[in-house]
Amino acid sequence: MKKLQFYLSGFLALQLILAAGLFWREQHQQSLQQQREALLAVTPGQLQRLEISAGDDTVSLKKEGDHWLLPELHNLPVDSEKLQSLLDKIADLKAGWPVATSAASHERFEVAEDKFQKRLRFYSGGEKPVAELYVGTSPGFRKVHVRAAGDDAIYAVTLNSYEMPAQANNWLDKQLLAAGDVERITGPDYRLEKREGKWQFAEGEKKLDADKARQLAVALRSLRITKPADEVPEADPVRLQVAGSEGELEYEFMQADDRFFVRRGDREQLFELSRYDYERIADLRNEALVLEEKEEPEQTAEEKPEEEKNAAKS
Structure with missing residues (x-):
C-alpha cells in the first residue's frame, strides 16, 4: 500500500512539474511576443505627420482632416493606399532576435544617426517625433535591417526599402484626375452617351464603334498623371466634357514637342501624362469612332444558290 502511495505521489509530482513547465513556456512565449511587438510604438490612426529621409532627400507627408497631403508639392494628395500599406507594415513589425x-x-548595418539608408520620423501633432526608425542594409529578399531610435538592438525584418521613397512625387496620387465611371463624353467633334449599358452617338444616324467608345471610357476612368507640370505650354488645348460618377468634369489636353499635359476644371494645377494616355484620349475624333460597315462581296455564279441559278435560266 505504501509503495502504491509512493508511486502515486511521484506521478502527481511529475504532473505538477510538467504543468509548471508548460505554464512557464506559455508565459515566456507571451513575453517574447510582447517584446517583438514593442519594436516601434506607432499607432497609424494617431499619426499627423511622417517624414522620410534618404541621402539629401527628405519628404514630409502631413495629415489634414481625413486626408494626407504633400506640403512641398502644391499640397497635392498622397496615394492613400500606398501610405496605409506602409503604416500597417511598420505597426506590425516584429523584432524577433536581434542580429546585433x-x-x-x-554604422556597419547603416542604421546609425549619421549613416543610414532611410530614416522615418513619426509625429502625432507636436514638433517632437513619437517614434523614429532607421532602415539600413538588406540581408536578403524583402528584408532590411532596422533600428529604433534610443535602442542599440538591430533587427532583420520583412520590409522593402523602395516602399518608403524620400521624393514627394513618388507619393503623389497618380489617379488624381481619373474620371470614375463615365456615362457621357463630349469631345472636339463627337458626343457619346451610355444608354441602357450601351454606348451610342448622342445624335445623328451613324453607327458607333462600341469597342472604341468603351476603350475611351476606360482610358478616362484609369487616367494617370506622372507629375505636376513646371510650366504651361503654348498650345491649343483639346477639350473634353465628361459626366459620370465623379460629376460633371472638364478636361484640357495639350502637347508641346514630346511632352503631354492635362488639366481638370476643378483643379488649377497642370500635370504631365504619358504619350500613351494622351493619344488614346486627346487624339480621338468622330471619324475614328464611326463603325466601318463591311460590304458583302459580290457572289460568283458558282456561289449563287441553286434557286437563283434556275430563275436566271428561265
Whole structure:
C-alpha cells in the first residue's frame, strides 16, 4: 500500500512539474511576443505627420482632416493606399532576435544617426517625433535591417526599402484626375452617351464603334498623371466634357514637342501624362469612332444558290 502511495505521489509530482513547465513556456512565449511587438510604438490612426529621409532627400507627408497631403508639392494628395500599406507594415513589425546589440555595429548595418539608408520620423501633432526608425542594409529578399531610435538592438525584418521613397512625387496620387465611371463624353467633334449599358452617338444616324467608345471610357476612368507640370505650354488645348460618377468634369489636353499635359476644371494645377494616355484620349475624333460597315462581296455564279441559278435560266 505504501509503495502504491509512493508511486502515486511521484506521478502527481511529475504532473505538477510538467504543468509548471508548460505554464512557464506559455508565459515566456507571451513575453517574447510582447517584446517583438514593442519594436516601434506607432499607432497609424494617431499619426499627423511622417517624414522620410534618404541621402539629401527628405519628404514630409502631413495629415489634414481625413486626408494626407504633400506640403512641398502644391499640397497635392498622397496615394492613400500606398501610405496605409506602409503604416500597417511598420505597426506590425516584429523584432524577433536581434542580429546585433552594440552601438559599434550601427554604422556597419547603416542604421546609425549619421549613416543610414532611410530614416522615418513619426509625429502625432507636436514638433517632437513619437517614434523614429532607421532602415539600413538588406540581408536578403524583402528584408532590411532596422533600428529604433534610443535602442542599440538591430533587427532583420520583412520590409522593402523602395516602399518608403524620400521624393514627394513618388507619393503623389497618380489617379488624381481619373474620371470614375463615365456615362457621357463630349469631345472636339463627337458626343457619346451610355444608354441602357450601351454606348451610342448622342445624335445623328451613324453607327458607333462600341469597342472604341468603351476603350475611351476606360482610358478616362484609369487616367494617370506622372507629375505636376513646371510650366504651361503654348498650345491649343483639346477639350473634353465628361459626366459620370465623379460629376460633371472638364478636361484640357495639350502637347508641346514630346511632352503631354492635362488639366481638370476643378483643379488649377497642370500635370504631365504619358504619350500613351494622351493619344488614346486627346487624339480621338468622330471619324475614328464611326463603325466601318463591311460590304458583302459580290457572289460568283458558282456561289449563287441553286434557286437563283434556275430563275436566271428561265
